[in-house]
Amino acid sequence: MINYFFAEEIYSKLLPLEEVTKEVSKKFNKDIKLDIASVRNGCQLPFDPKKSLTPFEQQMYDGLLRGISEFLVKSCYDFKSFTMQNMWYNVSPKGSYNLEHIHGNCDYSGIYYIRTEKDHPSVHFKNPNLVANMRNRPLKTAFNGSLHTGHNEIYFEPKPCMLTIFPSYIPHRVDENKIEETRVSLAFNFNVSWQIRQNVL
Ligand SMILES: [Fe+2]
Numbered sequence: 001m002i003n004y005f006f007a008e009e010i011y012s013k014l015l016p017l018e019e020v021t022k023e024v025s026k027k028f029n030k031d032i033k034l035d036i037a038s039v040r041n042g043c044q045l046p047f048d049p050k051k052s053l054t055p056f057e058q059q060m061y062d063g064l065l066r067g068i069s070e071f072l073v074k075s076c077y078d079f080k081s082f083t084m085q086n087m088w089y090n091v092s093p094k095g096s097y098n099l100e101h102i103h104g105n106c107d108y109s110g111i112y113y114i115r116t117e118k119d120h121p122s123v124h125f126k127n128p129n130l131v132a133n134m135r136n137r138p139l140k141t142a143f144n145g146s147l148h149t150g151h152n153e154i155y156f157e158p159k160p161c162m163l164t165i166f167p168s169y170i171p172h173r174v175d176e177n178k179i180e181e182t183r184v185s186l187a188f189n190f191n192v193s194w195q196i197r198q199n200v201l
Pocket residue numbers: 101102103172187
């Protein structure tokens with residue numbers, strides 16, 4: 001028997017809020033091209049759920065909270081609660097890209113695609129085990145299908161209303177947007193409190 005250990009969880013699910021995301025994306029009708037954090041030629045705008053949100057933003061936020069809870073129920077033993085740390089819109093016009101980076105000071109990070117097209121670039125996740133990056137091995141556990149780019153990197157094509165959650169320490173990047181349409185997503189970080197069960201851990 002072969003056992004595979006040290007797995008990294010990357011969660012992906014459609015949160016079907018098409019009408020809501022269409023309304024939210026109307027806010028972003030002007031492109032701003034700046035270099036901020038990992039962003040090049042794009043823009044990050046804060047999303048603060050403690051400040052007044054539009055009704056559509058509120059619906060999107062509530063949907064995200066439900067999506068995160070669902071992920072934590074599936075992936076963790078008895079999680080107690082989670083706390084959103086920070087959230088921001090990523091506005092990515094033609095020519096913009098994200099350098100490889102990780103998110104510090106939090107347990108998980110996520111992306112929710114508000115406006116995206118088929119030809120927008122994927123988000124690439126790299127194996128955080130730097131030693132494993134020395135050499136690729138074509139393991140049979142490799143993520144199935146064409147999304148696999150080598151044992152040490154996978155990518156997810158963006159889809160409208162897709163929610164992706166991953167441990168914050170996983171290096172990731174987004175290649176250049178080569179089409180005219182601007183991509184808009186909401187990114188966020190959160191921390192989790194676990195109710196540790198003695199018989200499990
Ligand atoms: Fe990121």
